[in-house]
Amino acid sequence: MKIRLHLTYALVTALLIGSSLILVARARSEQRLVIVTYEGFSELQRLGSQALQIINYQAGVLAALCSDGQVAELRQAGFEVRIIDSTANLSLYYLAYPLPATDPQALSIALASFAYGKDAYIVKATSEQAHALSERGVDLFKLPDSIVVPSPQHRPAAVSAGLMYSPAVQSMVDAVSPTLLLHHVCKLQDRDSLTYCNELGTRYSYATEGLNEAAQYLYDQYASLGLSVSYHPFSYMGTVMTNVVAELPGVNPGSDHIYILGAHYDSTSRDSDTFETAPGADDNASGVAAVVEVARILSQYSFPHTLRFVNFAGEEQFLLGSSAYAKQARERGDLIEGMINLDMIAYETVPPNDHIVEIHAGQNPSSIALADVLIHSISEYGLSLAPQQIITDATWRSDHASFWSEGYPAILGMEDFDDLNPHYHSKRDTVAHLQPQMMVEYTKASVATLAHLASRPPQEQPPDVLEIEGYVRLNSWDGPGLSGATVRWETVVDSAVFGETSTDAKGYYSFEPIAFSSAPMLILVTASREGYDVEPPEGHWLWYRGDHELHQLDFLARMNVRTYLPIIAKHYP
Incomplete structure (x- = not known):
């Protein structure tokens, strides 16, 4: 009877731990609408390579959807991040430009408005409110689900x-x-x-x-x-x-x-x-x-x-x-x-x-x-x-x-x-x-x-090259690196096309530049280590569009619940 009680206690404990991890994962997966401050086009490209869901950029600022973990990472990297909407809803966001003659109170009919860039606002509005804003002299642009930050190696159009x-x-x-x-x-x-x-x-x-x-x-x-x-x-x-x-x-x-x-x-x-x-x-x-x-x-x-x-x-x-x-x-x-x-x-x-x-x-x-x-x-x-x-x-x-x-x-x-x-x-x-x-x-x-x-004469197309790097962090997004984790990429069309590497003592990994004969291509990047649960559990999906792209993809690892069960049973015979 005592053994049964201890085993029941162990099972309940495991379920509670598992439920807590699920709640944490859900909290981390919630998307926030943020404004990130950056300097220069090269820094914009750096942000574009970090798997952020960027929906617009202006001179010195960009708007993106981020998890709490990504917000922490950006701040740790020295970027100023302002959360403007804690419950993001992509279907409701518009880029707004009120004209000089526009009634200053016009934006008040929207659900919310946020100052953003020079003479621009991000407006959260229903379609009916958006039409009303347009009638009041506000130029609106429906913000997309995500945008493509220009490739650093795009062939210049200059002649x-x-x-x-x-x-x-x-x-x-x-x-x-x-x-x-x-x-x-x-x-x-x-x-x-x-x-x-x-x-x-x-x-x-x-x-x-x-x-x-x-x-x-x-x-x-x-x-x-x-x-x-x-x-x-x-x-x-x-x-x-x-x-x-x-x-x-x-x-x-x-x-x-x-x-x-x-x-x-x-x-x-x-x-x-x-x-x-x-x-x-x-x-x-x-x-x-x-x-x-x-x-x-x-x-x-x-x-x-x-x-x-x-x-x-x-x-x-x-x-x-x-x-x-x-x-x-x-x-x-x-x-x-x-x-x-x-x-x-x-x-x-x-x-x-x-x-x-x-x-x-x-x-x-x-x-x-x-x-x-x-x-x-x-x-x-x-x-x-x-x-x-x-x-x-x-x-x-x-x-x-x-x-x-x-x-x-x-x-x-x-x-x-x-x-x-x-x-x-x-x-x-x-x-x-x-x-x-x-x-x-x-x-x-x-x-x-x-x-x-x-x-102008046709230019030779440079090879399509993809670079992937990042960290596997332990317990928190600003925690220490986890060494010995296996990181793998594979193409979704043909899983036989893949590559593997391991994280070093600091949890860092990188792949040699990957050359493809054609693009675009959907790629899955996953990380694992025995005894640990890794977020995101399904891995990172990467839509590679061609040219020279660099992407930083990070993972979060925690010791999994299954590791604790034998320990609990051992201490309660």
């Missing part, structure tokens, strides 16, 4: 160092037609059933008839040029919208390298019934007209690299169209060398006629290199624009941001934001209030930039 004036490119630049550009703007702003170039059209994303009318017009324009054209549909809250995609295939070798010129074609208005009237001449019929005109000119030539001309729907609704397109491009493994986004390119105050335009490149060196090509083309071909390259305070409030989120080089070309069109998002955003020459010059710059980029 500006060797870019020289070309008479052939000059002839392409000279072919830009101001008449056709204005015609496209008129056709996009008007309602087809009324007189030509009327100001009563709408391309509001939920106004299906108006949006479809514009999509059909764009499809027909590209098809008439002999380009391969397709619709790229997506849906949001039961409404189907579509991007329009035209392609000029490259000539082998190099055809798998892709450059994209894009612009959103939807519109909105805050001072009218957007289902009826939202002409959107500057925002963004001007950018769309430029894309169509560039396609007309370049479609007459052949280039080594593929050119895509993409018009996005749903930009005014949290960048929905470009987010869907860029995500699928990444999933397909599209090798997008650069994306140029044109959004509002036809306005400036007169006077002073300073022709200032903004080129938003952000921190990715490959995006900066792409912006350099555009700026160099403006200079080389004597165009009447005064470009200002923006790196530190680059905005995420247009379609290029969707490509940043997928790790692609991308830039935004727009007019001077400090000289913002006063008719922005109103029924007065019409052809009558544009400065068409700004649009003409931007179109010429885009022709020259794409012609040079698409003509």
Whole structure:
């Protein structure tokens, strides 16, 4: 009887210990929304290699979902970490940019808002609250589940160092037609059933008839040029919208390298019934007209690299169209060398006629290199624009941001934001209030930039190399290292492709650089040692996308309950 009691006590003790470990594991697995402060692009890449679920980054700060263990690790490594939401819910987060004229109290209708970056906020809101915020003058971008931090070894898009004036490119630049550009703007702003170039059209994303009318017009324009054209549909809250995609295939070798010129074609208005009237001449019929005109000119030539001309729907609704397109491009493994986004390119105050335009490149060196090509083309071909390259305070409030989120080089070309069109998002955003020459010059710059980029010789693809390192910690994430643990990686498609190593006296492990002949690839990394339970128990899943990537994957080990049972029984005979 005594033995039974002791065994029962041992079993109950084991169950209690096991329950405690489960509760601890659950606590550690809970995700917190945090803001992490960092310095420089190299430090951003370091954070990107540590298996963090990063959902956005700005100059000097990033937003991520972290477990308590990851928060402790980041702080131990010297990073400033601020927990802004202890019960994270990815479906509710938006990046918000209130406009200067926005009511300061507008954000109060959201569930919560957190200061983040320059002039930006992270907003926690339901879809209904998000729409209400948009109506109050807040630009919103739906934050993704995770983003791809640009690879440190991504081939640079730069050709500006060797870019020289070309008479052939000059002839392409000279072919830009101001008449056709204005015609496209008129056709996009008007309602087809009324007189030509009327100001009563709408391309509001939920106004299906108006949006479809514009999509059909764009499809027909590209098809008439002999380009391969397709619709790229997506849906949001039961409404189907579509991007329009035209392609000029490259000539082998190099055809798998892709450059994209894009612009959103939807519109909105805050001072009218957007289902009826939202002409959107500057925002963004001007950018769309430029894309169509560039396609007309370049479609007459052949280039080594593929050119895509993409018009996005749903930009005014949290960048929905470009987010869907860029995500699928990444999933397909599209090798997008650069994306140029044109959004509002036809306005400036007169006077002073300073022709200032903004080129938003952000921190990715490959995006900066792409912006350099555009700026160099403006200079080389004597165009009447005064470009200002923006790196530190680059905005995420247009379609290029969707490509940043997928790790692609991308830039935004727009007019001077400090000289913002006063008719922005109103029924007065019409052809009558544009400065068409700004649009003409931007179109010429885009022709020259794409012609040079698409003509450059194909570069040899560097080998895909993956590096994995990390620690196995004992009892806590800041505890001592556990030596003698076995760490293993294997590909999910073929578990016969694997590697193993052991942790050293400090609990550190690393693998020799792993070279793959193809990517993307799903990889599982696990750690084990007899007598210990290791977190995460299922291991780390790693989606390897190619190029040179370094990932730090850490594990937490505790002596398992099964080890204690023989000891308990031995002391209670």
